[in-house]
Amino acid sequence: MRALPSLCILLAATIPSIAAPQKPVPGRYAVDLASCVSKDYFLTLRPTGFESSVLSCEGLSLFLRGEAGDRTLWQVDGKQCRGLHAGFGGPKRFQMDVMPNRLRIAWPDGTPASTFLRCAP
Numbered sequence: 174m175r176a177l178p179s180l181c182i183l184l185a186a187t188i189p190s191i192a193a194p195q196k197p198v199p200g201r202y203a204v205d206l207a208s209c210v211s212k213d214y215f216l217t218l219r220p221t222g223f224e225s226s227v228l229s230c231e232g233l234s235l236f237l238r239g240e241a242g243d244r245t246l247w248q249v250d251g252k253q254c255r256g257l258h259a260g261f262g263g264p265k266r267f268q269m270d271v272m273p274n275r276l277r278i279a280w281p282d283g284t285p286a287s288t289f290l291r292c293a294p
Contacts (some may be wrong), residue, residue: 194237195245197271202289203288218276228256228280230265238268245271248293256282 201214208214216225222233232252239246247269254265268279274291 179286194240195243195273196235197247197269197276198274198291201292202276203292204287205290209290212292214292216278222251225256228265230254235256235269243272247271255259 186279196285197218199220201209202216202218204215214217216223216259223229230249230251230253234250234252235243236248236250238248249267249269250262251267253263265281267281270277270279270288272288275288276291277288278286280286
């Protein structure tokens with residue numbers, strides 16, 4: 174029994190750590206590299222919300238839906254949303270597919286968006 178704590182510590186040190194799910198990285202996103210260079214951003218993501226030409230939301234809550242390879246799918250609840258894909262303003266639920274330096278949004282009305290590239294800060 175004395176060896177059990179030592180064994181647990183040894184196993185914990187040798188097993189690779191399990192990575193936390195990949196969350197959306199705040200920043201400016203564009204449809205491609207040329208748009209990043211010309212500062213033609215499609216959306217700006219902040220820790221508490223995002224703004225784009227078609228939808229803006231504040232008070233975001235993320236709920237993990239699944240992971241596959243380098244992709245993480247999140248259900249996103251926005252407390253206060255407005256814009257083209259919001260219909261009437263108010264709370265909205267949509268999905269965000271997060272990949273390294275990229276993200277894709279499925280808007281509240283179900284319309285899928287392009288994959289957006291995170292522009293260098």
